[in-house]
Amino acid sequence: MSVGRGVALVATGTQRDVTEHDVASLAVLGEVAGSVGGRIVQGDALAMTASRLRASNDELAGHLRDRDDAVASAVHELRNPLASVRAYGQLMARHLSAVQRQVVQLDALIEDLLHMPGGSPPRPLALETVDLAREAADAAARLRVSLPDTQVRVAAEPAVGPLTARVDPVRFAQVLDNVLGNAAKFSRAEEPIDVRIEHRAGDVVVIVTDRGDGIAAEDLDRIFERYTRAAGSQSVPGAGIGLAVSREIVTAHGGRIWAESAGSGRGSTFTIAMPATAAATDTSAPEGASAR
Structure with a gap:
């Protein structure tokens, strides 16, 4: 008998007529079995997807570690020349300050030449x-x-x-x-x-x-x-x-x-x-x- 659904037939060893109730019960069992099977398939698919995600996540974490290592190495290598540049800059600033003081001192000596004996009076001290x-x-x-x-x-x-x-x-x-x-x-x-x-x-x-x-x-x-x-x-x-x-x-x-x-x-x-x-x-x- 066909009612438009899959029907599971169960052999019981006793011959009897199949009633509409039996058909309905078998249909429900078929739906339950199909649902369980579908969920098993979905679970397998989800497990496979989760495994792929874990693999992708591990790969991404490896790339991030490589990037962090590269950045740390670059920062370390950049700091050494930067420290040298800073030190040389400070040294140049000190030398420039010394040059400026020496220029002032030379200017004072030139003024002294203008105040030689027989010329202008000696330049007073700027205390x-x-x-x-x-x-x-x-x-x-x-x-x-x-x-x-x-x-x-x-x-x-x-x-x-x-x-x-x-x-x-x-x-x-x-x-x-x-x-x-x-x-x-x-x-x-x-x-x-x-x-x-x-x-x-x-x-x-x-x-x-x-x-x-x-x-x-x-x-x-x-x-x-x-x-x-x-x-x-x-x-x-x-x-x-x-x-x-x-x-x-x-x-x-x-x-x-x-x-x-x-x-x-x-x-x-x-x-x-x-x-x-x-x-x-x-x-x-x-x-x-x-x-x-």
């Missing part, structure tokens, strides 16, 4: 409150640029207040350049030059010590005279003017400069003493006491 520790550090930096093999060590007296004095910064830079350059000329490149800045008896004192040729006792004061050089220094280039000019500048500021040496071959110490500013003097003295 400012200046940190002498910084000035010494800048002078050391300039010396390292002009003489790269020279070792200059700068140390300031710690935690005792400002190391300031009223000076003409261009003129004082000229003094420091002369004294440090003189120390470098008479020292071996491997021997360090020490620069110390401290308070002493109401002054801010810059002390330059080298381990060079030394100075004979009879020349310690004479080297500050124009066109005078220490005995045995003829092999070193120089005109015997720098230290004389330095003393003239320091004296014009109300300061003092002198040299000390234990003798030939035992190095020299040059001391520049400049009157400290009131703030520097007050800070360096104990409370309730006058400055030393």
Whole structure:
């Protein structure tokens, strides 16, 4: 009998007529079986799709890891030249600043030529409150640029207040350049030059010590005279003017400069003493006491 649906026939061993109820029941069973079979097929398809998705996800994760590794490597490799560029830029900025200061100093020297004896009156000092520790550090930096093999060590007296004095910064830079350059000329490149800045008896004192040729006792004061050089220094280039000019500048500021040496071959110490500013003097003295 056909009713337009698939019918499952079940053998029971007993012969009887098939009723409409039997047909309906068998039709329901067929629909259930078909639905279950379809869901099994769909489940297999979903499982296959999920497996493919997992494989695709693993492949994508691998690509992302490769990309992250490539980016990390690129960043690392870019940072090295970037650090070098930054360092060179900072070095160029420092050198440019030194060049600008040297231009100002050259301009001041040209002005001095215009005020030679018989001409205009001497140019007055342009006094400012200046940190002498910084000035010494800048002078050391300039010396390292002009003489790269020279070792200059700068140390300031710690935690005792400002190391300031009223000076003409261009003129004082000229003094420091002369004294440090003189120390470098008479020292071996491997021997360090020490620069110390401290308070002493109401002054801010810059002390330059080298381990060079030394100075004979009879020349310690004479080297500050124009066109005078220490005995045995003829092999070193120089005109015997720098230290004389330095003393003239320091004296014009109300300061003092002198040299000390234990003798030939035992190095020299040059001391520049400049009157400290009131703030520097007050800070360096104990409370309730006058400055030393």
